[in-house]
């Protein structure tokens with residue numbers, strides 16, 4: 001890493017081994033010949049690629065709002081100019097074809113495919129894709145997926161336990177955004193490829209929905225970290241409410257939730273914190289919170305969300321959380337909320353209600 005660059009993770013984490021870049025990012029930057037090309041940077045976790053390739057005015061394509069914020073913040077802190085009009089969401093069309101795309105391969109193979117589809121649609125016919133990954137996360141499905149979209153799929157030699165996949169020769173195919181569909185009880189759900197819990201309901205979510213108890217006050221609700229919106233959709237189906245908000249860091253998740261929930265009393269927030277809400281404005285916040293960042297367990301993200309939730313709840317409001325029993329949220333919750341009840345538990349999950 002360029003010693004003069006100072007990069008931080010967003011949202012911040014207390015996890016000691018989580019850095020803001022990896023050897024895979026370094027290898028991708030090293031592969032860059034410094035000629036003038038139209039380049040796109042996909043899934044640049046915290047801005048390492050953008051900061052290094054900024055002089056080529058890249059298009060920066062993200063799914064997570066936190067990722068765009070991290071890239072912007074880290075570039076600004078390092079006196080690197082990145083304009084707002086360089087940022088695009090993975091669901092947006094780019095104004096120009098790319099000659100080269102850089103992609104940090106995500107953990108989810110479905111999300112990898114979603115990125116590849118966007119790249120395939122926006123890359124010139126003789127363009128090249130440089131994908132970076134850490135060798136410990138390699139699996140044969142990556143190659144299979146890459147060959148679905150490109151004729152030539154080459155692997156570089158490993159360096160510092162990182163490797164590149166170099167793709168070229170676009171295959172002739174139509175890339176309509178494809179939605180996965182599934183049924184949960186009588187509810188039909190759809191989601192973009194790459195959204196949490198593909199094709200089925202997550203076990204913790206299922207446990208929550210089967211044991212859900214509405215609190216005394218529930219007029220204004222937030223489905224926090226909503227994914228495809230299943231929790232809010234289930235609630236809307238069961239009880240009459242005034243207002244239901246859905247919030248997720250992933251644009252693909254929010255787009256999916258919008259497809260699943262069409263009620264008028266709903267609002268959707270593409271965000272990674274609760275800054276869209278006033279203090280004392282919500283009656284009930286309900287969540288199956290994130291506790292991974294890519295391949296690492298990191299509970300500092302949900303814990304920050306719980307801290308914010310406390311201030312956004314009205315007097316007498318409730319935060320309901322479903323979590324793996326071993327995540328140990330209890331002492332944190334007891335420290336911050338006056339009442340913490342375990343509403344239900346089994347060998348795997350606990351449902352906490354905090355007020």
Ligand SMILES: C[S@@+](CC[C@H](N)C(=O)[O-])C[C@H]1O[C@@H](n2cnc3c(N)ncnc32)[C@H](O)[C@@H]1O
Nearest residue numbers: 196205225226227248249250253272288289290
């Ligand atoms: C465990 S999943 C739950 C999804 C959905 N509620 C369900 O039950 O299927 C957690 C979700 O949190 C989202 N997420 C991760 N970090 C976030 C943050 N800081 N703020 C909001 N959402 C976040 C992820 O995109 C993911 O959709």
